[in-house]
Amino acid sequence: MHQPSFFDLFWLLIIFFSLWPIFQQKNLEWARLRLIREIEKKRKSRVITMIHRQERLAFMGFPIMRFITIEDSERILRAIRMTPDDMPIDLIVHTPGGLALAATQIASALVKHKSPVRVIVPHYAMSGGTLIALAADEIVMDPNAVLGPLDPQLGQFPAPSILKAFEMKKKEMKDEMLILADVAEKSLVQMKNTIIKILTAKGHSQEKAENIADLLTSGYWTHDYPLTAEVIKEMGLNVSTDVPQEVYDLMEFYYQPSGQPSVQYIPVPYGEPKKGSVPLRKPH
Known part of the structure; x- marks a missing residue:
């Protein structure tokens, strides 16, 4: 009978440690799906998530930053059809x-859905995420969550700034900059028209939709400026700050630090001690 050797154990350990990250990832996915199903049963709705966080993937543990892609829009459109x-x-x-094309496809599909659509933002939904939020009947934001402006970005420059530079120096510009200014102007018109189309489809007046579109695209704010729930309410959009607790619980399943976390705390809610409870003693 063959006796296990050191090399047999060595290869078993290699196989185990190679497959362990895959098992961990699958277990995490199952936990996410179970909680999503619980939220669906509670809210009697279809729950779809689009969560882009820096995650440690199974391949060698390298963290990868994520953003809205065509693959996201394809999957969300498939979920809406179902x-x-x-x-x-x-x-x-x-x-x-992320990609304006993908965000526009998602927003357009949400607008066409005949039942109420709620976009829930537990932390932030910038740029294309904001465009998607505009397609909701109700935007549900954490009191500290933010959306962002929708001024188109051409490379590393915002379209409104390109047009402003063009107006200031158009006589001295090279052909490449003139072309860039032309593309910037077209991208602004396209984004404004997209926003107006989405908002009017959700029942907002033409005037109100145009005002919101102009405010979000004109460069009044920088592209990364945080727009709070209060600002969104002032625009006249339907905003709630009652994010379900289960959504926060779900977000915990997407946090995978690649090393020692930079933020730590005791993960229990604090409040007034219950009657009969023993308070913690201060160390002497």
Whole structure:
């Protein structure tokens, strides 16, 4: 009978440590799906998530930053098609933004859904994430969550700034800059028209939609400026700050630090001690 050797044990350990990250990832995915199903049962809706966080993937543990892509829009559109017309949709969004094409496709599909659509923002939904939020019947934001402006970005420059530079120095500009200014002007018109189309489809007046579109795209704020729930309410959009606790619980399943976390705390809610409880003693 063959006796296990040192090399047999060595290869078993190699296989185990190679497969362990895959098992961990699968277990995490199952935990996410279980909680998503619980939220669906509680809210009687289809829950879709688009959460872009820096995650440590199974391949050698390298963290990868994520953003809105065509693959995201394809999956969300597929989920919307699978949702009955009489079922509400809760879309949980956590993103720095991404491709305008993908965000526009998602927003357009949400607008066409016949039942109420709620976009839930537990932390932030910038740029394309904001465009998607505009397609909701209700935007549900944490009191400290933020959206962002929608001024188009051409490379590393915002379109409104390109046009402003063009007006200031157009006589001295090279052909490449003139072309860039032309593209910037077109991108601004396109984004404004997209926002107006989305907002009017959700029942807002033409004038109100134009005002909101102009405010979000004109360069009044820098592209990364945080727009709080109060600012969004002042625009006249339907905003709530009642984020379900289960959404915060779900976000915990997406946090995978690649090393020692920079933020730490005792993960229990604090409040007044219950009657009969023993208070913690201060160390002497």
